[in-house]
Amino acid sequence: MQYTKHALALLGAISAIHTAAAQETVKIGHTGPLSGAQAFSGKDNENGARLAIEELNAKPITVGGKKIKFELVSEDDQGDPKAGVQVAQKFIDGGVRYVVGPYNSGVAIPASRAYNDAGALIATVATNPKVTQQGYKGVFRVNASDTQLGSKMALYAAKELKFKTVAVIDDRTAFGQGLAEEFKKQAKIAGLTLAGHEYTTDKAVDFTAILTKLKAKNVEAIFFGGYAPQAAPMARQMKQLGINAKLLGGDTICTAEMGKLGGDAVGENVLCSQGGALLDKAAAGPQFKASFKKRYNRDPDVYAATYYDAAMMYANAMQKVNSTDPAKVGPAISTGAYKGVMGTYAFDAKGDMKESLVTIFNFKGGTPSPITSY
Template sequence: MKLQHTAAALALLAAFGAQAQDTLVKIGHSGPLSGSQAFSGKDNESGARLAVEELNAKPITVAGKKLKFELLSEDDQGDPKAGMAAAQKLIDKGVRFVVGPYNSGVAIPASRAYNDAGALVATVATNPKLTQQGYQGLYRVNASDTQLGSKMALYAAKELKFKTVAVIDDRTAFGQGVAEEFKKSAKAAGMNVVGHEFTNDKAFDFTAILTKLKTKKVEAIFFGGYAPQAAPMARQMKQLGINAKLLGGDTICTAEMGKLGGDAVGDNVLCSQGGAILDKASAGQAFKAKFKARFKQDADVYAAAYYDATMLYAQAMQKANSTDPAKVQPVISAGSYQGVAGTYAFDAKGDMKQSPVTIFTFKAGQPVALTSY
C-alpha cells in the first residue's frame, strides 16, 4: 500500500515539476471596455485573446521551457486618468508586454509609465506625438494620423474632385491630430478649407455647428473623432438637408457607425483605416473565419492588429530565446514580422516603415473597402 502511495506522490510531483518548468508570460491589454467605445475595446481584446489561446494550444519553447501566455485586461475607459491607473495595475501584476492603449489621449501619458517599468508597448493609437517621445520599446502597429488624415484628403481631392471642405474635431488627442493632418494635406492638394469647428467626445447634438457649415456650401466635412459622435452627426446632416460627404479616420470605419447611424450612413460616409484590405490579405479570410467561430461576431477594425501584435511578441521571444523585454525589444526593432494585417517592420521611432491605408464607405451598415494606397 505504501508503495502505491509513494508512486502516486512521485507522479504528482512530476506533474507539478512539469508545470513549474513552464514560463508564464503575461500579456497586458488596456482599452475602453466600458462606455460608448466599449465595442472597440472588446474587439481589440478578443484579437489578443485569440492569439493567446492559439499560442497556448501549440506551445512555443524559449530557453528550453514551454511558454504559457496569460491575458490580463484592464478597462481604461478611453480616459487618460483611468488609463494611468490601468497601466499601474498591469505593471504591478508583472506585465511587461502590452497591447494597447487604443486611444491616443490614453496612450501618450501611459506610455511613460510603461517605459519606466521596462515594459514593451504595441498600440494602434495614431497621434504622431506618441512616437516622438523617444521610447525604444514603443511600437505603433498601424498607420499614424499623418497617413490617415493625409490619404483621406488626397482621396477627396484626386478621386472625388472636391474643392470646398470643412473640418470638425472633438478636441481629443486623436481627433485633433487627425483633423490637423487632413486640413494640412487638403490645403496642399488645392482644396479650400472653409471652416474648422470644435466639439467634444461626449456631445450628441451638432445642429449649431452643421447649420453654420451648411451656409458655406461644403462638399465634404471631415470629422476628427469617434463613431458614437460621427453617427448622430450623419443623422443630423441628413435632417438639415446637407448633401456633403462625411469623412473621417479609422475610428468611424466600424460596424458600430452603421448600427448607430442607420439609414443616414451609406455611401455618403468615407473613412480611412490603416492596413491593407483584410479580405485580400492571404491570411485575412482565415483570420476572420477563426475570429467569428470563437467570438460569434465579425472582427472589427483592429482585432487583426491586436492579434498580430501578440504574435509579434511571441515570435520575437523565440528569436531572442528570452522573455526578458530588454532582450526582446532589439529583436522587434531590427526585425520584420509577417502578420494577418500586414508586415510589421519599424523605423527608429517605432512607426511602421510601410503602412498602407484603405479607404472605406458603407453598404447595408457595414464598412466596405474601396481602395488601398
C-alpha cells in the same frame, strides 16, 4: 509492493515539480475602453488578442527550455487618460510587461511613459504622431498614424472626388485633433480650400449649430476628427438639415457601429480611412475571419486582427531571442520583421511601421465597404 507505491508517488511528485518548473506564465495586458460609447471597439480588440493567446496556449511554444503559458489580463481604461495611467500602474505592479493597447491616443501618450519607466513593451493602434515622438524604445505603433490616415483621405478628396471646398470638425481629443490637423495640412498642399474649422467634444450628440454654420458655406465635404458615437448622429443631423456634403473621417468611424448608430443616414455619403490592407485580400485574412467568427459568433471589426497580430508578434520575438525578458524582446521587434494577418510589422527608429497601406471605405448596408487601398 508498498515500497513500489511510495516510490511511484515520490516519482510522480518529483515529475510534477519538474513540470511546474519547466513552465512559465507570461502575462499580456490589454488596455482599452470596455465601457462607455467606445466599448464595442475595446471588446473587439480584446477578442483579437484573446484569440491569439488561446491559439498560442494550444500549441504551446517553448522559450528558454520552458513551455510558455500566456495569460490575458484585460482592464477598462474608459478611453480616459487618468484611468489609463492607473491601468498602466496596475499592470506594472502585477508583473505585466507586454501590453496590447491603449486604443486611444489621449491614453497612450501619458501611459506610455509609465510603461517605458517600468521596461514594459506596448503595441498600440493609437494614431497621434506624438505617441512615437516621445523617444520611448518599447512603443510600437502597429498601424498607420494620423499622418497617413488624415493625409491620404485629403488626397482622395482632392484627386479622386475632385472636391474644392471642405470643412473640418474635431472633438478636441488627442486623436481627433491630431487627425484633423493632418487632414488640413495635406488638404492645403492638395489645393483644397478650407472653409472652416469647428470644435466639439467626444461626449456631444447635438451638432446642429456647427452644421448650420457650415451649410451656409456650401462645403462639399466635412472631415470629422473623432469617433463613431459622435460621427453617426452628425451624419443623421446633416441629412435632417439637407446638407449634401460627404462626411469624411479616420479609422474610428470605419466600423459597423457607425452604420448601426447612423442608420439610413450612413451610406456612400460617409467615407473613412483605415490603416492596413483589406482583411479579405490578405493571405491569412479569410482564415482569421473564420476562426474569429467560430470563437465569438460575430465578424471581427476594425482592429481585431491587428491586436491578434500584436500578441503573436510578442510570442514570435520571444522565440527568436529565446527569452521572455522585454529588454531582449524589444530590440528583436525593433530590428526584425513579423509577418502577421494584416501585413508585415517592421518598425523605424521611432516605433512607427515602415510601410502601412491605407484603405478608403464608404458604407453599404450599414457596414464599411472598401473602395481602394494606397
